[in-house]
Amino acid sequence: MTTPTPAPLFIGCAAGFSGDRVDAAGPVVDTLIARLAERGGSACLIFETLAERTLALAQLRRRADPQAGYEPLLELMLRPVLARCLQHGIRIVSNFGAANPRAAAQLIQRMARELGLPTPRIAVIHGDDLSAPTQRALLRTHLGEQVDAIRIASANAYIGAEPIAAALRAGAQIVVAGRVADPSLALGPALAHYGWRSDDWDALAGATMAGHLLECGAQVCGGYFADPGYKDVLDLAQVGFPVAEIDAHGGCIISKAEGTGGLVNLASVKEQLLYEVHDPAAYLTPDVVADISAAELEPLGPNRVALRGVRGHARTGTLKVNVCHEGGWLAEGEISYAGPRAEARARLAAEVLRQRLPAHTLRVDLIGALSVMGDDSGALLQATPASTARDVRLRVATACAERAQAEQLTREVTALYTCGPAGGGGVRTALTPRLNTLSGLVPREAVPVGFELLEAA
Amino acid sequence: MTNNAITVPLYRAAHGRTGDKGNRSNISVIAWHPALYAVLLEQVTEEAVTRHFAHRRPSAVRRYLLPQLGAMNFVLDDVLDGGVNDALNLDTHGKALSYWLLDLPVRIPTALQPLLAGDDHDVLITT
Numbered sequence: 001m002t003t004p005t006p007a008p009l010f011i012g013c014a015a016g017f018s019g020d021r022v023d024a025a026g027p028v029v030d031t032l033i034a035r036l037a038e039r040g041g042s043a044c045l046i047f048e049t050l051a052e053r054t055l056a057l058a059q060l061r062r063r064a065d066p067q068a069g070y071e072p073l074l075e076l077m078l079r080p081v082l083a084r085c086l087q088h089g090i091r092i093v094s095n096f097g098a099a100n101p102r103a104a105a106q107l108i109q110r111m112a113r114e115l116g117l118p119t120p121r122i123a124v125i126h127g128d129d130l131s132a133p134t135q136r137a138l139l140r141t142h143l144g145e146q147v148d149a150i151r152i153a154s155a156n157a158y159i160g161a162e163p164i165a166a167a168l169r170a171g172a173q174i175v176v177a178g179r180v181a182d183p184s185l186a187l188g189p190a191l192a193h194y195g196w197r198s199d200d201w202d203a204l205a206g207a208t209m210a211g212h213l214l215e216c217g218a219q220v221c222g223g224y225f226a227d228p229g230y231k232d233v234l235d236l237a238q239v240g241f242p243v244a245e246i247d248a249h250g251g252c253i254i255s256k257a258e259g260t261g262g263l264v265n266l267a268s269v270k271e272q273l274l275y276e277v278h279d280p281a282a283y284l285t286p287d288v289v290a291d292i293s294a295a296e297l298e299p300l301g302p303n304r305v306a307l308r309g310v311r312g313h314a315r316t317g318t319l320k321v322n323v324c325h326e327g328g329w330l331a332e333g334e335i336s337y338a339g340p341r342a343e344a345r346a347r348l349a350a351e352v353l354r355q356r357l358p359a360h361t362l363r364v365d366l367i368g369a370l371s372v373m374g375d376d377s378g379a380l381l382q383a384t385p386a387s388t389a390r391d392v393r394l395r396v397a398t399a400c401a402e403r404a405q406a407e408q409l410t411r412e413v414t415a416l417y418t419c420g421p422a423g424g425g426g427v428r429t430a431l432t433p434r435l436n437t438l439s440g441l442v443p444r445e446a447v448p449v450g451f452e453l454l455e456a457a
Numbered sequence: 458m459t460n461n462a463i464t465v466p467l468y469r470a471a472h473g474r475t476g477d478k479g480n481r482s483n484i485s486v487i488a489w490h491p492a493l494y495a496v497l498l499e500q501v502t503e504e505a506v507t508r509h510f511a512h513r514r515p516s517a518v519r520r521y522l523l524p525q526l527g528a529m530n531f532v533l534d535d536v537l538d539g540g541v542n543d544a545l546n547l548d549t550h551g552k553a554l555s556y557w558l559l560d561l562p563v564r565i566p567t568a569l570q571p572l573l574a575g576d577d578h579d580v581l582i583t584t
Contacts, residue, residue, distance in 0.1 A: 053542055224474070230575050231472060267472060267487065270526050274485035276476030278532045280521050296525050324542065363545035372548035373557050376538040380512040397545040437542045439479060 005248075007041035009193040011186050011210070012243040012257070015047040015077060015096075016217025018054040022076040024217065024241045027257035029081045031243050033088050034258065044189040045085055047077060047094035048182050048215045055179060056324030056435045058098035059131060059154035069100030074107060082108070083115050086173060093164055093185050097176040099154065101125060105176045105454045119456050123167030125177035127449030130155040130321060130442075139323060143440040150325035153435055157319045157447045160286030162198070164188025167451040175451070179322075181285050186211030190246050205290035205312025206250020212283070212290075213254050213272050213307065217241050220254060220272040221303075222262030235261025251308045253300060264303040273297075273307070282313070286320075286444075289313040318441035327436035331398050331406035333413025333429040334367075337421065338391045343369050345421040346392040352420055353396055356412050360398045360405070367393035393426075399434060406431055462566050464582035468559035469573040470497060475555040480540040482551045484558050487528040490572040493565070494527040500563050506531055509561050510554075531558070 012032050014025035025045065032043040049071045062069025071077070074096050085092055097104040105122045112120050130139060131154055139147045139155060156179035165188045167175045175188070190196070190207035198204075213220045218239045226233040233239070240260025245253045256264050273292060277283055283290040291311040298306045337345040343366060350364045364378055365371035369389040374380040396413060400406040410429035417427060470493045473485045486501055488494035507518045513536040521530040537551045538544035544551075562581050565573065 051541075227472070230468065270487045270528055271472065271474040271485060273526070274476075274483070274487075274523075274528060274530050275474055276478055276483065277530060278478070278481070278483055278521075280523055280530055293521075293523060294525065295523075327542070330545070365547065367547075372546060372553045374546075375513050376545045379514075383512065395547065399545060435542050437479070437540070 006194065008039055009041055009190060009246045010035045010043040010243060011046060011189060011214060011246060012043070012241065013046050013048065013214040013217055014241055015049050016215065016219060017051060018049040018071055019073065020049070020217055022073055023080070025077060025081040027260050028241050028243060029084050029090065031257045032090050033084065035243070036088060042091070042193050043089070044091045044093055045081070046185040046214065047096050048185055048217070049073070049094065049096045050098060050179060052322055052324065052437055053435060055098055055156055056154040058100070062099045067103050070098045070104035070107070071096035074104055075111060078108065079111055082111060083117055086112070086117055086120055091168060091172070091189060092174045093188055094175070095177045095180050095185060097124065097178045099129070099178060101176045101178050102454070106457070108174060108176070109454060109457055113457070120173045121171050122174045122176060122454040123170070123172035123451045124454055125159070125163045125167065125175065125180065125449070125451050127163070127447055128156045128159045128177070128179040130157055130447070138442060138446055139321070142442045143321065143323065143438055146438065147323065150438070153324045153326055155321065155323040157321050157442060158286055159319065159447065159449045160184045161187035161191055163449045163451045165191035168192035170453065172451070172453065181287070182215035183208045183211030183285055184287055186214055186244070186246070187287055190250070194248055199314065201288055201312030201314060202310070203250035203312070204288040206252065206310040207246050208285055208288055208290050209273070209292060209295070209307060209310045210244045210246050210250070210252035210254070213252070213269065214242050214244055216272065216275065218262060219275065220268055221256040221264050222268055225268050225271060231267065233261070233263055237261065250310065251306065253304055253306045255304045264305055266297055266299055266305060269297055269305045269307070284316060286315065288315050317444055319444050319447055321440050321442050323438040324435045325438065327434035328399060328401040329403050329406035330432045330434045331400060331409040332395065333410050333427065334393055334395045335413060335416050335420070335424045336391070336393045336426040337424055339423065340390070342392045343386050343389045345423065346394040347386060348421045349394050349416050349424060350396065352416065353412055357409060360400070360409060363397045365395040367395055371395065403431065462564045462584055463570060463580050464562050464564050464584070465573060465580055466559065467501065467561040467563050469575050469579060470563055470565060471559070473555040473559060475552050477537060477541065477550045480535050480537045482533045482536050482554055484531045484533070484555050485528055486531065486558065487526065489574050491527050492569055493572055494524070496565060496569065497529070497563065498522070501529065501561065505561065506533070506558065509558065510536060
């Protein structure tokens with residue numbers, strides 16, 4: 001007697017960050033529809049669009065307009081595939097609600113109406129946003145009194161998969177969240193599909209790592225990977241986005257959308273498996289502590305790699321909280337020097353700026369000679385002798401509490417046109433409000449989470 | 458003298474990717490072949506990586522091993538000038554740092570030379 005194989009679960013990912021390609025979802029949805037036709041089971045489309053800074057900027061937009069604060073590309077990303085997803089029973093789960101999941105859900109409802117679709121059941125996840133004044137005491141207790149001295153832009157707990165799973169079990173076709181941990185976007189549908197116990201740690205960890213492989217979109221499919229002559233990627237311009245098949249024990253097979261470029265092989269999956277991982281035996285999420293120290297990868301065929309052997313341990317009693325606060329101003333200025341002695345002239349221009357701005361702490365980059373590899377203090381630049389680079393763009397940057405102080409830098413860079421070394425051109429300057437981050441842990445029970453179904457408009 | 462080893466940049470023996478969380482960077486080093494992994498274990502150590510990143514003044518460098526993947530994961534603390542929202546670097550995430558590490562010179566026995574990736578002439582020293 002054999003146990004019947006449970007119906008499979010397919011999860012496709014159509015965005016790996018805010019600002020990802022808006023035409024990524026089409027081939028992913030086509031692939032999910034084809035998999036459902038061949039194999040049956042369930043399918044889900046996820047979009048991961050949040051990062052630390054993204055959420056703070058969304059919160060600032062919401063302050064200016066109570067109907068704003070969700071992913072700005074939401075409509076462009078979702079509109080091309082919304083009808084096909086609803087028609088084929090593909091659930092949609094995303095954190096594109098950002099600072100205003102409810103407004104995002106309302107937008108999706110309007111989109112469905114405009115497309116002539118039946119009103120979808122949309123769930124809105126709540127509990128992650130800790131920016132209300134009533135939550136200040138919680139933040140003070142766990143992050144310290146420093147929270148009283150800062151101007152908070154956003155404060156969010158990284159919440160887990162359970163409210164997503166509960167919403168799907170309640171019949172939601174679309175789940176709109178804010179700061180859900182990235183891999184929880186995939187674990188939620190897996191929990192709902194397989195009905196794992198909340199302490200089936202190995203299964204939870206397996207699906208969490210499947211979510212980890214999916215959450216950066218093309219990064220597991222040859223995006224962020226190509227290196228000519230070393231890691232060649234076919235048709236990178238049409239790089240595909242990933243589709244994972246998750247099994248009843250949390251194992252997964254990672255592949256990519258049909259008819260796209262890119263590749264899924266051992267090398268691309270290994271790079272993404274370790275991306276943003278610290279201790280491989282303890283990858284912490286709100287749902288589980290995942291352990292990939294004994295995990296194995298097996299190539300199954302073209303663009304198909306299996307991940308197995310992920311183990312799980314009991315989740316911690318705390319949730320990570322990020323507080324973004326206003327941090328003064330970033331001033332930047334750039335000017336180019338080219339031709340003979342270009343780097344010498346760029347270095348002289350930097351010296352002029354140092355003498356003109358003795359009260360500012362300047363970061364100096366010589367783009368084309370030495371820039372991003374260096375540190376803010378300039379230790380590497382000082383230790384590196386001038387090269388013979390013939391096309392160098394000087395960049396200087398500084399952080400200032402006050403705008404007026406920041407503007408001194410942009411004025412001095414502009415003045416290099418007539419007062420600096422010979423032949424400088426192409427000045428660009430920018431002043432940007434800075435956001436700084438404070439992180440800490442709060443007890444899980446201090447962050448009640450849940451969902452509500454959006455009422456029909 | 459016999460030619461028994463060559464010195465090449467790490468990128469001929471391994472590939473990798475950088476990730477960031479706050480002021481901490483992680484860099485994977487993934488050998489192109491299990492035999493190369495054994496050699497890298499001896500040479501791409503916490504001490505070697507700490508020296509290679511001296512200008513970033515890491516407060517700690519830890520190496521985690523994933524032998525079944527032929528991979529190691531380096532975690533470098535306090536190397537991002539505060540991290541994505543604080544650093545003045547254009548690359549506030551430190552995404553380029555894997556390529557800094559992949560320039561590390563490593564000595565590979567000539568017997569393993571056919572396993573190396575890239576251009577056969579891309580050799581720093583032959584001894």
